[in-house]
Amino acid sequence: MRIGIPRQTAPGERRVALTPDVTRKLVDGGHTVIVESDAGRRAGFTDDEYRDAGGEVGPAAEAWSADFVATVTLGDPLPDLGPDAVLLGLLRPFDEPDRMRRLAETGATIFAFEAVPRTTRAQTVDALSSQATAAGYQAALEGATAADRFLPMLTTAAGTIPPAKVLVLGAGVAGLQAIATARRLGAIVAAFDVRAAAAEQVESLGASFIDLDVERQDETQTGGYAREVADDTQRRIMDGLAPHVAAADVVVTTAAIPGRPAPRLISKAMVEAMRPGSVIVDLAATTGGNCEVTRPGETIVHGGVTIVGDTDLVSRVAHDASRMLARNVASFIDLITDDGSLRLDFDDDIVAEACIARDGQIVHPRLVQEG
Amino acid sequence: MRIGIPRQTAPGERRVALTPDVTRKLVDGGHTVIVESDAGRRAGFTDDEYRDAGGEVGPAAEAWSADFVATVTLGDPLPDLGPDAVLLGLLRPFDEPDRMRRLAETGATIFAFEAVPRTTRAQTVDALSSQATAAGYQAALEGATAADRFLPMLTTAAGTIPPAKVLVLGAGVAGLQAIATARRLGAIVAAFDVRAAAAEQVESLGASFIDLDVERQDETQTGGYAREVADDTQRRIMDGLAPHVAAADVVVTTAAIPGRPAPRLISKAMVEAMRPGSVIVDLAATTGGNCEVTRPGETIVHGGVTIVGDTDLVSRVAHDASRMLARNVASFIDLITDDGSLRLDFDDDIVAEACIARDGQIVHPRLVQEG
Amino acid sequence: MNVTVAGYLYLVAAALFIFGLKRLSSPATARRGNQLAAAGMLLAVVVTLTDRQIVGYGTIVAGLVVGSGIGAVLARRVEMTAMPQLVAAFNGFGGGASALVAAVELLRDPASPLRTLVTIALSALIGAITFSGSFVAYGKLQGIVSGKPVTYPGQRFVDLLIALGTLGVAGWLATTGSPTALWAVLGASLLLGVVRVLPIGGADMPVVISFLNSLSGVAASMAGFVIDSNALIISGALVGASGLILTNIMVKAMNRSLGNVLFAAFGAEAAVAGPGAGEKTARSATPEDVAITLAYARSVIIVPGYGLAVAQAQHVLRELASALESRGVDVKYAIHPVAGRMPGHMNVLLAEADVPYDQLYDLEDINPEFDHTDVALVVGANDVVNPSARDDPSSPIYGMPILDVDRAQHVIVVKRSLSPGFAGIDNPLFYLDKTMMLFADAKKGLGEVVSAIAEL
C-alpha cells in the first residue's frame, strides 16, 4: 500500500503524522511511504531521516494521491481527494461537520481519530488520548512557567516559600497528565470533574479531589465521556469552585464534552478574584474555553491574571506528540491492511466506528442524525 | 529609620525589594517604610497590601529620599542620592564599575548585594543565592516548555517515550536548582562545572557529573567562586562537552565568573550539531552568554535549536523572587540598625565587605584596584 | 554394648534431633536439619540393636526390612501434591507403633506397677487415636473420604460419650492391667480418632495432622516412661512441644484458634470465589507465603497497575524491591502501555518512588522474559495481565497485547478482591494453580510482605 504523509498547512501546526522510525516499520512491512518534503521539519524530523528509513520524499500532490493518506489535521482549503482515497487524521468531524460533508463528497473513505471508540482494545489507535497527554503535560508546564511563583516548596536562607496551589478542572486524559506534571514539580494539586470515576483517578495521582455536592456522572453509559450538565448544576459547580479558583496560583482547565462547546467553569468575576500574577491555562480554548475571559489562540492578561488560550499547545511538544501519533497511525494501518495491501474490514468495530464517510456518503451515526 | 522602596525602572524588571509581609515586620520593628506607588504591582503585590502592612505609599521622590533605600536594580538614569543616603541593591558593581563610580560621587553610602561575602553567616543576606535560585528554577522550566519533547519517560499505548536528556553547565546555585527542577520533571540530568566540590553536589541531587579531564578548581581559596581557565583548558572543556551537548534535548548554562565575561562553553558548531527542536537556556546572557550564538535579551532559533538568551528570567518568578529578596533586605537592615535607627558597623565583615562606596569614595578593594 | 555408653549415645541422638529440628525451621538449613535428625535416628536404632538384650532378631529384621521398603517406596513414588496425605499416613503408622509397643509391654507383664500401667494406658490411648485419626485425615486429603465436614445431629453428644468411654476403659487398664482392657482401650481409641477427625473439613487437615503429630510425640514419650528410655522421653517431648507450637503457628496463619479448628468447624468451609467464577477457586495466600516465595526467587518481575496508584503504594513497593535486591533477587518492572488510567500513569508513580529508569521494561522487551522468571508479582493490575485477551477470541479485550505473567513459574497477585478491572471482565489468571492471591489493599499488603521478609 502507498501511504502518503502530507505536510501540515493549518497555522501553528507543527506535528507530522508519521515519524522516521515508524516509517521504517511500515516499509519493512511492505508498504511504500511517501512523505511530503519538509513534512517533519517543524517536529524535528528531517527529510533525510525519512529517506534513511526507507521513505520517499516528494511534493504535496504525490503524498495526497497515495492509497492511504494520514494527516494530523485538515488545513484550508480542503484537499482534493480521489474516490479511492482513504484518509485518516484528527479531522474534527463533530466540531466541523460541514467541512466533513464537503470532504465526503469526494467519495473518499474518511476515518477520523475522534470517532475511534474508547475501548480497551482500541487504545493503540486512540490519538485523542495520546495527543491529550501531550496537551496536559504542556499545559501544566506553560502554567508553571507563566506563574510568578515557584511550584515546589523551598526552605532557604531567604525564608520558606510555600508550595504553589494548582487547580485542574476536568480530569480526563489531559487533566490527569496536568495533575501528574504539576505534582512532579511539587505543587499542591486539587482537581474537579463531573465523572464518578474521576475522584479515585485524581487521588491515584496523589492530588486531592474537590467534592462538590453535584451528581457524579456514570461515564460507562456514554463511552467514557461526560454529558452536559443542567444550568443549575452548572451554577452550583461554579459557586463551589469559586474559592478554589481564587486560592490557586495556576489553574489548568480541560473540561470538554465531545461535539459541544466547552462547559463554562470560570466566570470573569472568578478570574478577577484571583491574585494578580496567577495563571489560567485553558485547554478547552478550541471549543470556546472553560473560562469566560479566554480568547482562543491568544494569551491575555486580565486584571493581572494571565489567561493562556493558545490552541497550539500540543504542537509545542511536536516531536514527541508526533511520535505517539505516528504509532496510532501505524496501529490503524495494521487494522486496515492485510499482508501489505488495503483490506477495509468494517466488521471490526474500531474500523467501523472510526469511519465518517465512504462512497460519497456520511456514515457516522452522529453526523447522519444531525445532518 | 525611614526605608524607601522605589519602583523598578529597568526594562523587564518586575521584582520589588520589599514585600508586604516583610514591610509589616520592619514596621513592627520601629521603622517607617515608604513604598513608591505601584512598586509591587508587577510582582503581584498591591499598594493596598503595603498599606495594610503599615507601610506608606508615596511618589518616587519620597521613596528615594528615605534614610535607607533598597532597590532591586538600578535603572537609567541613575537616581539622585543625597550624601546621607544609604543604598542597597543588586547594583552590578563589578559589571558596571563606571556607573558605580558615578553613583559614588553623590557621597551616598552604597551597598551591593554582589559584594556580600559567601560565608555561612552571611547567607540570610545573600541575594545572589536567592535570586540565582529563582533563575535556575525558571531556566529549567523555560527549557522544558520550549523543548519539543517530554522531559519524563512515558509508557503509553502509543509507544514509550524515553526521558529527555538535560545538560546543565555550571553547577553553582542556579545550576543546582536547574538540575533539581529538571530531575523533578523526570529528565535524565548531567552537569559539568570546574569547581572541585561540584561533582559531589551534582550527584547529591541524583544527577550525573560529567568528568572531563581538566583540573578541578579548589574554590575555598576564591570565596567559593570559580576562576577563569586557561585557553587550552577552555578548548579541552568544549571538546569534552561537545558530545553531551549534541545529545541533549535541553541545555541550561549558568557558568559565570564574577566581574568577568561569561566563559564560552558552547560554540556555534556545537549548537549546529544539536537536534532541531532542542533548546539552550543561557542564564549567563547578561555577561555575554556561555553560548556563542546567544543573543542577550532575545530568544532566537538557530538551525532549529531554540536559544533562550532572555535576561529577565528572574522577573518571571517576580512574586517569590521578591519575597526572598525582601528577606535578604530585611536581614541586611538588621545588620545596620540598632533599636530601629541606623548604625553602620563597619567592624562587621558583612557590612564592611558589602560596602562599595561611602563619603564620595569607592571603598571596595576590587573596584579600587581596578580603577 | 555398655549401658552407660549406650546412655550417652542416646543423648547424642537426642541432641541431633534438637539440632535437626532447629535447622528445619529455616529454609536455608532445613534440608541439612532433616539429615541431622535422620542421622540421630540411625544412631538410636543401631545403639538399641546392639545394646538391649534382644532375644530374637528375626521379627525385628523382618519388620525393619518390610517397613523400610514400604516407607521408601511410598516416599519416592508419591507426587508432590500428595505429600500432605502421605505425611498423615506416616504419622498414623508412628502412632500405631507406639500403641503396639504399649500393648506388647502389657502382654509381657500385666502385673506391672501402677505407674507403668498408667503410662501403658496413655501410650495405647494416644497412639491409637493418632493411628485412626491420621488415616481419616489421609482419606480426606486423598479424596477417599469426603473432604467436607461429616456432621449429623447430636454429634457432639455421641462424641462426648465415646470420649468418656475411652477414658473409662483406659482407667480400667491402668488399674487392672487386664489384657481385655487393653483391647478395649485400643478399640475405643481407634473409634475416637475416627469420630473426632471426620467432622473436620479437608482444608483444616494439615492442622489436624500437625496436632496428631504432636500427640504421637507425647505417645512416644509415654512409651519412653514405660520402657524407661531417656531417648524416647526426650525425643517424644521435643516433638510433642515443637509440634504444638507448629500447630499453633499454622492455626494463627489461618487466623483461627486450635479449638476452633478441632471443635467448632461444624460449619461449611469458606472457599473464596469471585463473581462469575463458577466452579473455579482462587488460592488465597498470606503475606508470609508471599514473602517467602519472593525472597527465595532468583528473578522477580513486578507488574504495577491502577490499584498500585489507588493505594498509593509506590513507596512500599519500592521498599519491597530493595529488600529483595539486597537478598540478591533480580528485580524488574514491566510497564504495560495502558496500565493505570492515563498514559504514563505508572511512570509517574515509579518516578515518585525513584525507581531507576533502567529497571523499567516495555511490554515487547519483557514478555519473552516471563518464561524463565521465577515470580511475577502483579500489584493492582488486572486487565493488562488478563490471558483471555490473548487466548479467548470471544473476550471483549481479545487482541489487546498483555503482559504474559502466566508464563512465569509463580504468579502473585495483590488486590483487594476478585472484582474485575476497568474492562469489567473476569480474569482467568486468578484461578491458575500457579497463582497466589494476596487479598489486601496494595499498600497494607505489601507493607506486611516487607515486614515478613525482614523476619525471614
Add this chain to the structure above:
Amino acid sequence: MNVTVAGYLYLVAAALFIFGLKRLSSPATARRGNQLAAAGMLLAVVVTLTDRQIVGYGTIVAGLVVGSGIGAVLARRVEMTAMPQLVAAFNGFGGGASALVAAVELLRDPASPLRTLVTIALSALIGAITFSGSFVAYGKLQGIVSGKPVTYPGQRFVDLLIALGTLGVAGWLATTGSPTALWAVLGASLLLGVVRVLPIGGADMPVVISFLNSLSGVAASMAGFVIDSNALIISGALVGASGLILTNIMVKAMNRSLGNVLFAAFGAEAAVAGPGAGEKTARSATPEDVAITLAYARSVIIVPGYGLAVAQAQHVLRELASALESRGVDVKYAIHPVAGRMPGHMNVLLAEADVPYDQLYDLEDINPEFDHTDVALVVGANDVVNPSARDDPSSPIYGMPILDVDRAQHVIVVKRSLSPGFAGIDNPLFYLDKTMMLFADAKKGLGEVVSAIAEL
C-alpha cells in the same frame, strides 16, 4: 519436706528461671522476667531451708541477713552510671560462693569419690577465677584500677605458666582430695583471674563480666553435681549457656570475636577522636542501639543535612520514619534554611521521598520543640546543628541560627566520621554525653537501623 515434693518444686523454680530469662531478652517483658526469676529463686531458697537436713540455722540466717542487707543497700544506692561495675561485683560474690561451697564440701568429706572430687576442683577453680576476675573488672570500671590494658613484656608466657600451675593443683585436688590442694587451687585460681583480666581494656569489661557470669553459671552447675542437685545443675547450665550466647551477641555488636577481646587486646584501645577534638571523645553507637533508642521514643525530630543528599539516603530515611510511625512514634522533619548546598536542597530530597509537606518544619517553628523531644536524629547535617554558632562568640559561624538539637533528650548523629562540614569547623555536639554517633554512610547506616527496628 518430702524429698520428692522438693524435687518437683526445684523443677518449678528452674522453669521460672527459664521463663524469666526468656522474658528478659525483650524490652517489653524484661522487668516481669526478672521478677519471675526472683520468685523462682525465693522458691528454691525456701525449699532448701525446709527440706534439707540442716543442723544449724544460725550461720545460715546470719549469712542471709547480712547478705540481703549488703545486696539491697548496694543495689539501691548505686548511681545509674555505676551499675555495670556493681553487676561485676555481684558476679564476683556469686563465683566466690560457688568456690566456698566446693571448699566446704571438700572439708566435710575429703575422701569423696573421684567424680565428686573432680567437680569440687572444677567448682573451686571456676568460682575463684570468677571472684577475682570480676573484682578486677569492678575496679577497672570504677576507676580504682587503671582502665587501660595493663601489659608488660613476656606477659603471655607468665600467664600461661600461671594457668598451667592452676590446672596442675586442680588435678592434684581432684586426685587426692587434700585440703592443702584446695587452698592451692583457690589461691592459684584467684591469681589467674587477676592476671587474665588486668590486660583487658576498660571498654571491653562488659564482655568480660558477661563471660565471667557465664562461667559462674558453670561453677554453680558443677556445685550441683557435687551436692547432687538438679536445681543447681539446670540453673547453672541455663546461665552458662545463655551467658555464653549473650557474650557472643555483645562481642558481635562490637565487631570483634571473643578470643580477640579476651586475649588479643594487648594493644591500646582505639578511642574515636576527631581532628582538634583534644581530650573529647565521641560515643560510637551500633545500628541496634540507634534502633532501640528510636523505637522506644515518643517523639523524634529528624534533621537532614547535606550528607543525606550525598548518600542519596532520602528513601531509606523515609522508610525509617514510616517504621517509627507505625510503632506510634511522632516524627517530624526540621529543615534548616541552609542545609545542603543549594537553597531548597532538602525540599527536593524529601519531596522525592514523598515526605508530606505537613511534616516539614521551619527553624523557628521547630526550635521550641526540641526541649520536649525524646530524640533528635541528625542525618548528614553538621554546621546547621553546631551549637557553637549559638554559644561561642569566637566561632566563625557565630550568629547563624541553628537547629537546637542539643536540647533534645537524646541526639543521634549519622555521618561517616567526625570530619567537619562546609564551614570546616569542629562540632561540640558530637562530644556531648547525650549524643550517640552512628558512623556510617547515611544510606547504609539508616538501612541497618531499619532492619534492626524490624527485628525488635
Add this chain to the structure above:
Amino acid sequence: MAELLIPITVFVLASFVGFEVITKVPPTLHTPLMSGSNAISGITIIGAIIAAGEDVGAVAAVLGFLAVTFATINVVGGFLVTDRMLEMFKKDRP
C-alpha cells in the same frame, strides 16, 4: 512418684527445648517441618525393637513385628519424604 522425678525433669526440659526451637517458621516450611518432626516421633522404633526382641508369645510377636514395621515406615518414609520436599528449596542461602 519419686521414681518419676528424673524422667519428668527430663521431659520438662526437653519440652522447653521443643518450644524454644521452633520460633518463626515461614508458612512454606510448615509441611516439611511437620513431616520432619513426625519422622523424629518415629523414635518409638526403639520401643518397637525392644518389644519385638522380647519373647512373650505369638500374639506379642505379631504385635512386635507390626510395631517395628509401622515405626520403620514412619521413620524411613518420613525422613525421605521430608528430604524430597526440601529439595525444592535448592537455593540454600547461608
Add this chain to the structure above:
Amino acid sequence: MAELLIPITVFVLASFVGFEVITKVPPTLHTPLMSGSNAISGITIIGAIIAAGEDVGAVAAVLGFLAVTFATINVVGGFLVTDRMLEMFKKDRP
C-alpha cells in the same frame, strides 16, 4: 561415669534451653540481661545453705557463712539492681 549420665543429660538439656532462650537481644538490654542472669547464677545459694547447715568444724562454718553471705549478696543485689535498670523501660509495649 554411669552415675553421671542423668545429671549430664539434665545439664545438656538445660544448656540447650539456655542457648535457645536468648535469641535476639537488643543492645540496650545487654546489661540488664547480664545482670539478671547473673542473679540467677546465684542459685549456688542453695549449695551455700546446705554447706552452711552442715556441722563440719569452725573453718567450714566460717566458709559456709561466707558462702551464704556472698551468694545472698549476689541474689538479692542482682535481682534488685536489674529491676532498677529495667524501670527505665517504662513504656512497655505488648
